[in-house]
Amino acid sequence: MQFSSSLLENAVNEFARLPGIGKKTALRLVLHLLKTDPAKVEAFGDAVSRMRNEIKFCQRCFNVSDADICSICSNSLRRQEIICVVENIRDVIAIESTQQFSGTYHVLGGIISPLDGVGPDQLNIDPLIHRVHKEKPQELIFALNPNIQGDTTIYYIQKKLNASPEPTTVRITTISRGIAFGGELEYADELTLGRSLQNRMPVESYMSNR
Amino acid sequence: MQFSSSLLENAVNEFARLPGIGKKTALRLVLHLLKTDPAKVEAFGDAVSRMRNEIKFCQRCFNVSDADICSICSNSLRRQEIICVVENIRDVIAIESTQQFSGTYHVLGGIISPLDGVGPDQLNIDPLIHRVHKEKPQELIFALNPNIQGDTTIYYIQKKLNASPEPTTVRITTISRGIAFGGELEYADELTLGRSLQNRMPVESYMSNR
Numbered sequence: 001m002q003f004s005s006s007l008l009e010n011a012v013n014e015f016a017r018l019p020g021i022g023k024k025t026a027l028r029l030v031l032h033l034l035k036t037d038p039a040k041v042e043a044f045g046d047a048v049s050r051m052r053n054e055i056k057f058c059q060r061c062f063n064v065s066d067a068d069i070c071s072i073c074s075n076s077l078r079r080q081e082i083i084c085v086v087e088n089i090r091d092v093i094a095i096e097s098t099q100q101f102s103g104t105y106h107v108l109g110g111i112i113s114p115l116d117g118v119g120p121d122q123l124n125i126d127p128l129i130h131r132v133h134k135e136k137p138q139e140l141i142f143a144l145n146p147n148i149q150g151d152t153t154i155y156y157i158q159k160k161l162n163a164s165p166e167p168t169t170v171r172i173t174t175i176s177r178g179i180a181f182g183g184e185l186e187y188a189d190e191l192t193l194g195r196s197l198q199n200r201m202p203v204e205s206y207m208s209n210r
Numbered sequence: 211m212q213f214s215s216s217l218l219e220n221a222v223n224e225f226a227r228l229p230g231i232g233k234k235t236a237l238r239l240v241l242h243l244l245k246t247d248p249a250k251v252e253a254f255g256d257a258v259s260r261m262r263n264e265i266k267f268c269q270r271c272f273n274v275s276d277a278d279i280c281s282i283c284s285n286s287l288r289r290q291e292i293i294c295v296v297e298n299i300r301d302v303i304a305i306e307s308t309q310q311f312s313g314t315y316h317v318l319g320g321i322i323s324p325l326d327g328v329g330p331d332q333l334n335i336d337p338l339i340h341r342v343h344k345e346k347p348q349e350l351i352f353a354l355n356p357n358i359q360g361d362t363t364i365y366y367i368q369k370k371l372n373a374s375p376e377p378t379t380v381r382i383t384t385i386s387r388g389i390a391f392g393g394e395l396e397y398a399d400e401l402t403l404g405r406s407l408q409n410r411m412p413v414e415s416y417m418s419n420r
Contacts, residue, residue: 002306004281005274008299011261014254018239029228031300033262034274041262044224045255051221052243052251064215064244071214089218089241096212 001027008034060131062107062124064089072096072104079103081138085128085157087111087150091143103141106131111144112153120156129160132170142174176201211237218244270341272317272334274299282306282314289313291348295338295367297321297360301353313351316341322366323359330366339370342380352384386411 001023003009008030015026033041057063058070061083065071072078072092082103086092087110095101108123132140142157144150154174161168178196179188188196211233213219218240225236243251267273268280271293275281282288282302292313296302302315318333342350352367354360364384371378388406389398398406 001303002309003274003303004268004306005265005276007257007261007265007276008274010257014257017250017254019242020235020238025230027300027303028230030258030261031298032229033258034265036262038262040227042259044227045259047217047220047224048240048243048258049252049255051217051240052246052248055215055217055244058214064213064218066215066217090237093211093213093237096214099212 061105062109062127063092063105077102080135082141083128083131083137083139084141084143086143087145095143103139108153111149112156113149120160123153125157125160128157129164132161132168133164133166136168137170139171139173142172144174146177271315272319272337273302273315287312290345292351293338293341293347293349294351294353296353297355305353313349318363321354321359322363330370333363335367335370338367339374342371342378343374343376346378347380349381349383352382354384356387 001012003012011030011033012023012026015021015029016023018026021029033044054066056065056068058065058073059068060073061070063070063072067074073080079102083106084095084101084103085106085108086095087108089107092105092107095105106124106128108125108128110118110123112118112120112123131137142150142154144153158172161170161172176199177192178199179185179192185193211222213222221240221243222233222236225231225239226233228236231239243254264276266275266278268275268283269278270283271280273280273282277284283290289312293316294305294311294313295316295318296305297318297320299317302317305311305315316334316338318335318338320328320333322328322330322333341347352360352364354363368382371380371382386409387402388409389395389402395403
């Protein structure tokens with residue numbers, strides 16, 4: 001692409017660095033901003049810079065936060081004795097959007113994946129072990145993706161908890177797996193369908209959740 | 211979507227204001243920036259702000275420019291006596307990318323479209339008439355989209371040129387319309403195929419262009 005302005009070219013190149021944004025989309029976005037009120041463009045740039053520079057990570061659960069302790073951890077209405085372990089911030093947002101969870105979170109910041117070079121030391125696992133021993137929560141709910149990396153991570157954390165000299169009485173659970181609501185049985189994969197038969201649940205608890 | 215940080219929420223909302231970017235894509239982009247080196251995020255914000263605040267429009271052709279006269283107009287290697295009339299900056303970039311045009315441009319900044327409330331007065335038509343009378347170019351090439359608005363705009367400019375007291379000798383042309391290279395005849399629309407038969411060209415000139 002040939003640009004007659006280096007300012008335009010720079011802006012397009014910066015946008016094209018973002019994931020999933022190609023040169024043509026970048027140009028479309030920049031030309032949109034060029035037609036936008038300068039004050040609004042300033043607000044856009046400010047919001048992005050401030051987000052990067054001022055955002056903090058909660059010292060307790062590692063979720064993004066405006067303060068040292070995030071709004072979920074500092075909310076006295078939430079059940080502090082239930083900790084939901086998730087891979088990243090996106091999962092927190094997804095679970096919060098369901099409005100079905102009133103406990104707190106622990107963001108691992110990734111998942112154990114030797115192939116990608118991610119080991120337990122790069123994740124917030126030690127702080128989690130520490131937190132469990134210190135806060136003595138009632139329950140640890142793992143909400144990780146159902147793949148080999150997720151299973152490995154659960155297994156590792158469980159072993160580490162049991163290996164510590166001080167035994168914990170925390171109940172360890174994972175979110176349920178099965179056929180999605182609205183899903184069609186005939187299109188479900190065999191593993192999910194097979195497991196959903198093994199892990200069948202009483203109709204009463206199913207009905208009461210609807 | 212529920213966010214635990216207002217900084218994150220602001221940044222996501224700003225991105226989601228861009229055309230074709232929804233909340234989920236905005237979140238993906240912002241979380242990417244959150245993992246990016248702060249200096250690079252600063253560079254991103256700067257490039258956008260500077261583009262909006264410092265970009266100029268060429269006083270001669272109304273293309274985007276870093277200076278009062280754009281790099282195309284001030285380039286002595288380009289044929290200043292040939293003016294290609296386009297709707298917007300995107301068309302300039304598209305034509306420049308072909309590397310087949312060595313003349314200059316005139317950006318109308320839109321197209322006459324009464325339904326959208328765009329009349330000739332909102333476009334850079336008067337400056338074009340003025341430019342033609344002043345510079346006395348050899349040729350005016352219209353590269354507008356082949357629809358009723360494009361045709362109306364060409365017709366209006368042509369009339370206006372002829373209506374001025376001082377007659378012009380400028381040659382007025384439009385880019386050729388026809389079957390696209392690589393296009394299949396059977397899938398071409400009837401209008402294009404019919405016109406391409408009417409406006410057939412000598413094989414020699416076709417071959418020499420390949």
